[in-house]
Amino acid sequence: MTAEKRGKREQVLYSPEDVPPWYMCILLGMQHFLTCLGGTVSIPLILAPAFCLGNDNESNLVKANLMSTLFVGSGICTMIQATFGNRLPILQGGTFSFLTPTFVLMGTALFNVNKGSAMKYFRDVDNDGNPTIISFERVWQRRVHEVQGAIITASLVELFLGLTGLIGVVLTFISPLAIAPVITLVGLTLYVPAIEHAEVNWPIAILSFIFVTLFSQYLGKVQWSIPYIKNRKLAWTKFPVFEVFPVLLGLILAWGLCGILTAAANNNPSMTKLNDPNHFWYQARTDIKAQVISDAPWFRFVYPFQWGAPTFSAAGTVGLLSGVFAGMLESIGDYYAAADIANIPPPPVHAINRGIMIEGIACVIAGALGSGNGTTTYSENIATLRITKCASRRMIQTAALILFILGFFGKFTAFFTTLPEPVIGGLYFVMFGLITGVGISNLKYCDLGSSRNVFVFGFSIFLGLALPFWSERHPNSINTGSTGLDQVIVVLMSTAPFVAGVAAILLDNTIPGTRQERGLTSWSSTTEFKDEDFQVYDIPWLRFITNISWMRYVPISPAYQPSPATWPRKICACSQKDEDEEENKANNTSL
Template structure:
């Protein structure tokens, strides 16, 4: 076992709840919901960036978000019970955005727009009167090898539920574009799934063989910081500048979180609970949401550009309206994965980066939760379970891999609560709200 450099209780004396101590049940549930809300931002942002580029619709984006949340809940529970057993939330990682974008821009996937296949399908649909007969016909009529399989998996839900088409010749162009997008989305999703499944094997092998634990001895903040920083800088143009798209909402949120968490943390309206220190994300998020709802209802964006309306209005995401009331994600829901050596090697690079990032996050979480620094074998076990989590990402189709959520690790220090139970209950929120 590695030498402990500092005793557990000498790390952060100002924490009120360490890894094995728990707040009251009411406070625990609120803290868990706050962790879920913070995790929700990443779970929405990544599919919002990637799904439209894959040719997916708003409904597809909602389904991917539900799947990502569901798998994140499973991975968080597995990590808290069998992995490092630290209060660390496992969620989608931005490190996978670049290799996923590489897969999306693969010429073989970009060329999925065969008008001949689409015209054959449309003429078939015109001569069919109902969804049932369409599905029955497509099961016996071979339109083409590339078109028959994805449409059968989709079961025509996206085509028939999202909107009502009168299959007249005037609507052929609209239906054609919609069907092409569906096919490209499914094929791209399967390629991403295959790359994630193959890449996860690297992390599983390095974790359970204890090799990663040996490597972790040579990791230091000086060595890990440049790797994580390069990932962040590579995505900078997709992150912080988005605040400028709606500065009247983004900037107040940023300033409000800083003010509430840093300058009002000693103010206690309730004597027993420092609510401003415990729940800054819930308080600020609620205030800013009401503020943005008032701006939307008051017509502040009626004459604004479309890009501004999409970023600022509360009724333009189409996530709630297009999401099904009940959806239980399951493996291979998008169909069987497809495998490519080039895609897999690109995804492996993201896996290595996420492993380094997770190692640093595990050490930070242990310190913030007043736990002993995780020894090499615990880190290896956690990395191994995280590899299993990435395999689940590939099997379910979450469009990205998973890693330790650095934002939620920071929330441990912000709220001064390092309880493992809070993270476990937040995983329950993830799975519950991904189904209903």
């Protein structure tokens, strides 16, 4: 259904099924590309220490290659999701949910590493735990192989949950109150890399997040007059530049200041001290990593298993499963948010099943390509939908194509590795703070006047912070007699979003509370939509399958008619107050 057909309720310029003019598709697609740019660029930089990548030229070239791989993978995954998945106008990119379990996995004894005296060699341990000297390439590739294998196997579980429709059963136990602490801790637990990058030069880092905050919050409503051609005449339109591109503008301005500082150091004899690597302002220079641009190829083909065959382990798989779990909760929350912004019905079960299945396939693709990361929906791009009021599916497909094409240009991705460390740190403060805020915003569906809900959220957050802290301070406290099982338990206990998510789901489904109190009523309300409105989730060229009788048993089919599952309701019956009694009380009060 198009924007015009939905009447007064419609507030978007382009609905998911609308096709803007080709030039608008390119402009809007480029806008979504720029919105996701900060997160996509930052993930390989955050992962670099876990893969033993430093700031030398060889390490920076590896970061650029990981970045290009993530661009290509994000483009492929977004195109598949928007075309064959849930068909919502959402962008799939690298996921921050996988970062914490990756750090925990790389911090286990098997992957402890100390730099040797030579630049390109490291003192490491082999697969049997024996000390050995191995090359630089072997060090980082060995770690990427482990993460690759863990992502692939863990993502198969997500694929299975979507394909079989079990995610629909899992949704019985999931409410906004369970999603909120998971996403909140995805952001909160990333304060360490933010500080590590910012502390090399706090003044530049502070300026970076001041610029982004200024553009996004204080100048967000300021609109620029932009000229365009209409009916062969010059016309003007208002555009909220600061609100749409706050991260990009903040990055350019902070980067530009560092460039001025670098030029001054190179041309002013009184500032030659800035050329000293030990000087406080040295890390703010823009030419420290410039060599990587020269070394990077103009064109670089990205293909599966480009770093070699992945390795598989139980600890890695189970550890990344916690990341998959957090990513699924984040994506489901984004599905509902995107549908709400686009003014279409909440996604039906078959669309969620298909979306999670495609996300599982996308994570397998990302793992096979070797980006060192998986994929999930980008909350930043959900915000862009609200700002621009453009929710066209074709726009997102264009953004996917841009991501895919630019990922093959090696010098393009190498350019972003030259970002000064303190600028990156300042951006992290804003981005990770935004993720934390997105997590907390899920509570808007819940009754925050309920002491039950306050307890569930507060206790889950506290436990999610406390248990990983204790596990880090007592790494050898788990001793089951099996090294593999010990690693699995340590990885799970050390992953804050997983701990908080399990606690929130258990408490939310066992402490008595109504659906309205838990946020389920407003989260999934469909009362204001007609049956034909749900066709937005159908795959157009496959609509004939709705006439095939047995397709109603296929969980990813638009014809899917799930039979009511009684056992989940029995399991969590203690969390459901008598809804009829509540309704009767309300009716009696009104009478």
